[in-house]
Structures are given as C-alpha cells and as structure tokens.
Amino acid sequence: MAATLTAPALGGTARRLAEALGDTLRVSDLYDGGAWVYDRMVENDTAEVPELLAAARGLRGDVLDLGAGSGRLTMPFLARGHRVVALDNAAAMLAELAQRAARLPGRLHDRLEPALGDMAALDFGERRFDIVLLGTTTVSLLDDEARRATFRGVRAHLAPGGRFLVSSLCFPAGRRAETVDVVALASPSGGTALATLIEELRPDEGARSVSVLVQHLEPPAPPELFLSAPRMVDEASVTADLAAAGLAVTARQSIHTAPDGRETVLFTCHRDDEGETK
Template sequence: MAATLLSPARGGTPLTGRAARAVAELGERAVLCDLYDEAGAPIYHDLAGTTPHEVRELLTALRRLPGAVLDLAAGSGRLTFPFLGLGRDVTALELSTHMIGLLRGRLATTPPSVRERCTPVRADMSDFALGRRFGAVVLGTTSISLLPPDARPGLYRCVREHLAPGGRFLLTTVEVDAVTDGTDETEIIATGRDGRGYRMIEQWSAGDTTRTVTMVPVEPPADGPVTVATTTIGVLPASQVIAELEAAGYAVRSLTPVPGGGRHHDVLLEAEALR
C-alpha cells in the first residue's frame, strides 16, 4: 500500500517514503485531498498566515511602484492583506473557489475602508482579462511553479496586457539546492495559526522537475476521518524563469534573494515589459 498511494494533486504523483508510511498508519481513516481543494484549502489557510516569508521583500519593492496592485494566485490573502496595508487598491485573482471563498470571508471582517479597496476575482492566472492596468502585478509564494510549461506563455502575455507604463511584474521562484545527504525527502513540523501541528513532508530528488509536499496532522483525532493534504508543484530555477521572461519580451531589472533555510532558497524577480 505504501508504495502505490497516489496524491490527488496534479496527475496523481505516487506517495512514497515517509508520506506513504504516515498515510498507511492512518489506514482507512486517511482522506487524501489536494492542498487547494475544498478539504485542503483550510489547511493551506491555517499554515499560510503564520509565515512572513517574502512579505518584506515584496512590500519594499511595491513602495517604489505607485498605483494599484494585481495579486495573482492570491489564495486566502496571505499577500493581499499586507498589500492593502500599504493603502493600495488590490485586485486579488484566484482560480480556486474554495480559496477565494476564504478570502471573501476574511474581507467581510475588515473595516469598510479596507474591504472597499479589494476586488476578489475568480480567474485563471494564465488566461484573464480585467480591462484595466496596474502599477504592479505580483505572483508570490513561488506560485509560478503551479503552471505547466504550456500555460506560462499565457501568464506572461496576460501580465503584459495588464501592466501600466513603468509598471513591474514581481514574482518569486524557488531554487532547490542539490541534496548532499543522499536522501530525497525532508520533514519539518509546521504550526498553523490555530496552533495545530502538521508534519510537512517533502519528496524531491536532485534534478527532478517537480516536488511533492504532504501535510499530515501531528496529533490526528482519536476517531473519524483524518484529512491529509498534498500537492505536487514544479521546480523552476530562476535562470529558467528569466529566460522565459526575456523570450516573452520582458527585461529582468533585479534579482533579490529571499532569506530562508533548508535546501530551498527563493528569489524575487522584478521584470519590466518592453514595449
């Protein structure tokens, strides 16, 4: 069983190693879901709100860029709310109905002066038309890696069509360092905003173009189903993203390392569409 469990995320990547064993230990109580679907979205939301990762770097860049902000793959608003905190108008674009529902719920609890500056939009970040332009288009949380290669040209085209003159495309991507200890998986304990702990198990072998992350509760309930969220995303080195941006008619104006530990380090790219 442990060798044949399939993640429901993006093509059914097999779960192996620690992830498979953790699910097998739960037996029939384990309910696998995608991290971004109805069952997984609350787990993503619980964890996403606990880290300031890349927020400072993005806010620093945005302070130099006037105008409204388009937050792509906004999720439940991890970056949307800090952008609103700058006093900007923010359009939050998200494909998942479950994620955008969480975002709308959070907005409903904010003061009208904040809520009125945010426009949630359900759309695909590789194919959208909003009829306006923005001083900055942001794609954070290394979410560009969620798009397959044949969808990324659509992203670059849509961003170009929505950037105001002098605007910038800000995006982060993950660099994965070579594995030096002979293993192809890591595990950390992550704590959500509600205090719940999760075993965050990542499967990735050096050279692979995808990595799979599985979230298993540290303390599952004694009875009943146990939700296990998993997702498989691409690994896109900055050099590859820069080459794609340049081929799509952008000039990359800066590359800023985003502090972080482990075998991952993210970078923030700032690109300008050449006209």
C-alpha cells in the first residue's frame, strides 16, 4: 500500500475494504491525492452558500476564503463581484481551483487570488478583509491550538465593520454511527469511477473518519482509498475560542439539521470592539 493504515484514520467498513483489497490498494490523503475526488463530490453542493451570501450582504470589499479547496465558496463570492483570496494549504486543491478558474470569464478570473498557506499562521501584512469565510468542514480539520491561532489571525485581518462567517457541524451527544454512500464520478482520465464514501462518528474520542474508496471502472486502474480525519468540535468550544480571540458572535443561524441529528450552524462574528450595529 502507498500509505500506512492507522486506527484513527479508518472506520470498520473502510478497514475491512482496505484489508480485502490488500496490496493493490493505493492510499493517500483526501485533500492531496484525492483532491480531484473532493472537487467532483462537492461541485454541485450549494449547502450554506445562500446563507453566507445573505450574511455578507452590504459588504463589497475583499473576501478571504480559508480552506478554499477547489472553490465551493470562492466562486459564488467572485460572482457577486468581490475580489477573493482563496487560501489553502494543499497545492493539489488549488490546482483544482485553477482548473475551475480557467473556465471563468476574464472579469471574474481577474478577481481571484489563489494563495498557498496555513490558515493558522495568517500573514497578509497590513491587508484587511471585509469578509472572512470558514466553511463547514474546514473548522473540523483544525486541532484546538490551530483553531485558536486561526481565529486570532482572522481578528487581526478583519477590516473595521467586517464580518467573519464561520459555520460548524454540531453532532448529537453520544451518537456513534457509520454511514456509507456510493456515487459515480468522472475520473481525471475522462472515464468513470465509483466512489464509496464512508463516515464513522466516534463521539467518545471527539473524532470522525471520512474515507472514500474509488474504483476505476473505465479505463480500469488500481483502486484508491482517500482518507480524512476531521474532529467533532462542539459549539461551546467554537464560541469560547471566538471570544478569546476578540471576535463577538452577533448572530447564530441554524442552516440545516440532517436526519442523523447533526446540525449545521452559521456564526456571524464581528470584532468585539464594534458591537452589533455594524
């Protein structure tokens, strides 16, 4: 195999599949080797986009999209007329964004600024942003210290009157579960691939494992397994860390509650020296 399979990275079904496929299986990170898979799985996903656009209404300045990936949130804000800095720490994800951007009209393409970097070490000098975005999955990819450092960096780069829009998944207490979903995708070679998405929740550890098994149907190729290990971050931790960073939550909006009880929550934040009137 191309990577070491560790217990935190693989749930029960994913581990059994990996063991059954043995040495024919290639394993890598979802946001690196699996960037193309991630892009195709979310390309039509508009979850939270209307709510983010509504929460940013009235602001026309620059946007900083943290963990931008292939541009799920970047593109709608470009279309609205903003200049967007799309920050990601995975070059493979920014390569997918570049492919999307190449199809944009010039007036949109010229407003996009891809940036390779670590959101926990933000440094744009004196530049300030009217809007900073942190999408649903992204906050769960940070450990506690990285999350706190990210929030401090956002506070330092948020323009007066600006808004930090951060959404987070909140899970029901004590619910341990595994879900499996299968979708067909277009592969980079132009053929067809079958992607099996496996998610395991381990609330006793505050952890999730997300695995995507890709089987290439045409042209045939060895199977691939892409891994991600996001955390289950509770709402109290997010709001406490925002406050500690000097960011005041001025609105909480429940965007969606899934059948398994998980809730997507959007927090609208301002610098804590500005109050709720901005």
